[in-house]
Amino acid sequence: MELTEKEKQEQKLERIKEESKNYLFKDTWYRDIQPVLTNATFILAVIFSILTLLIDFKSGTYFTGVLILTSVLVLGNLTSMIFDKKRGIISQLISLASYSGLLVLILFYLINIKIALFSLIALVFIILALAMQIVTTIHSLTRDKDNSEGSYIHIGNFAEAYKKFGRGLYYWWFRHHKIAEFIRYFMVGNIVTVIQFIILPVLQLIFKNTNLINTDFRFLGPIGAADKIITLENGLKVFDPYYVFNFTAGPIGSSIERTLNGISGQYLSRGGLAYFLAMFITLVIAQILTFIMQRKVAFKSNSNLPKAIIWFVIATIIITLGQNALYGLYQPWLYGTFGDAIGGIAASFVQALISFWVFYPIFKIIFKKEE
Known part of the structure; x- marks a missing residue:
């Protein structure tokens, strides 16, 4: 007997519900979104650091310091994606040092010189990016040497990482419809x-x-x-x-x-x-x-x-x-x-x-x- 459209839809929803339950309650599900969050916070930190250079600092010692650290940060992240695990971890440590330097420099500017809008926003994203970079570096250092997946932010893992992230987000969205409604409300308001x-x-x-x-x-x-x-x-x-x-x-x-x-x-x-x-x-x-x-x-x-x-x-x-x-x-x-x-x-x-x-x-x- 052929199923009706309503019955097909109900079966689909039940399947998604079961898949989401199995997926979200695994201990490692959060690792699937880690590369995406590391990536996103890195990009936002760099964008607002550049805006800080162009609009808030314009020139001077702070301009030079942030420019150098941002350049090192970009190079560090690029090399951590390209190189193998050993050299990738070194690059991640360089990125950690760059984030820390940017954090101290901008914080010192805000406290001692003046409060500037883009500097404040950059500071927020640098703190978030630093936190994600610490998590990523710890995972890379503690991973089994025989693990063939390599660094979580290795360029070869990006496609799979985003695929897993999309799947996890879809499942989460389905199971938490009230939170999803609130997020939709927030996004519509911003648009x-x-x-x-x-x-x-x-x-x-x-x-x-x-x-x-x-x-x-x-x-x-x-x-x-x-x-x-x-x-x-x-x-x-x-x-x-x-x-x-x-x-x-x-x-x-x-x-x-x-x-x-x-x-x-x-x-x-x-x-x-x-x-x-x-x-x-x-x-x-x-x-x-x-x-x-x-x-x-x-x-x-x-x-x-x-x-x-x-x-x-x-x-x-x-x-x-x-x-x-x-x-x-x-x-x-x-x-x-x-x-x-x-x-x-x-x-x-x-x-x-x-x-x-x-x-x-x-x-x-x-x-x-x-x-």
């Missing part, structure tokens, strides 16, 4: 954020050449001090009270004479109605994409569509207003405590964190799976 970063500058460029840039737009505020003063790069002190939506007329970074809340003086310009419309249109596009992708890709929901749209719109409005209102409360404290550079990064991180963790449980309710 939409990238799209926003692309659309927003384009719309700002279009609208800033219109008269809309000379029209004020403010909504909900001021939050905190109405006479808050900041200093521009040219030394000019201007008023900049916080509003949930604050788009004072004039080109970004300039100032304009205004009387707000009974206080007259120069106020920081924020692009006017032109920049508000650019932001608003971008936000609407982003939320439409978020709704479609989170519903179908991340949560795979089949709930009532009109009902989901209504609740999504209500939740988005409330969360967006609340998130921006809170920003006006913690942003001055973060800037005052950590300075403009670290404070700006911390404020953006807190804002993103609030949005991320508030939206997730709400999406779980809105985008339910109905039997």
